[in-house]
Amino acid sequence: MDGNFSKKIIFSNETHFQLDGCVNTQNCRIWGAGNPRVSHEKSLHAQRATLWCGFWAGGVIGQYFFENEAGYAVTLNGVLYRNMITEFLWPQLDGMEIEDMWFQQDGATCHTARETIELLREKFPGRVMSRNGDQNWPLRSCDSTPCDFFLWGFVKSRVNANKP
Secondary structure (H helix, E strand, C coil): CCCCHHHHEEEEEEEEEECCCCCCCCCCCCCCCCCCCCCCCCCCCCCEEEEEEEEECCEEEEEEEEECCCCCECCCCHHHHHHHHHHHHHHHHCCCCCCCCEEECCCCHHHHCHHHHHHHHHHCCCCEECCCCCECCCCCCCCCCHHHHHHHHHHHHHHHHHCC
């Protein structure tokens, strides 16, 4: 086994930023000094922004907001995800040595569509970690990526510090 394997994985994920300042702590790990048993009211369908990024040993790849032509957040689907890959991720990877890099994503439907997996295999042949990928991402697995265990909680704590 390659001792540097963990440095050859691009972990990817997206998260929602609720623009009312509420954080869905079910989807991220937050270490804080506040009382976790305090209840807060929040609106059922608050405005939000959906952000994607990749994370690897060399740092963070991008930040990509899923939005329509008017700049409003949209619900993520396979077409939007594949557009992000071709229009944003591929140019970000230009100049990077990715010949032996792996690409990881969770089992969201937009990630695991046949067209999406085929698109990812163009740059990562035989090295896609995902449901339906070359290395299956376990069903109902815990969120075990740096994005979930560090990045999203850290970024959300900074964004929500001033109550957007």
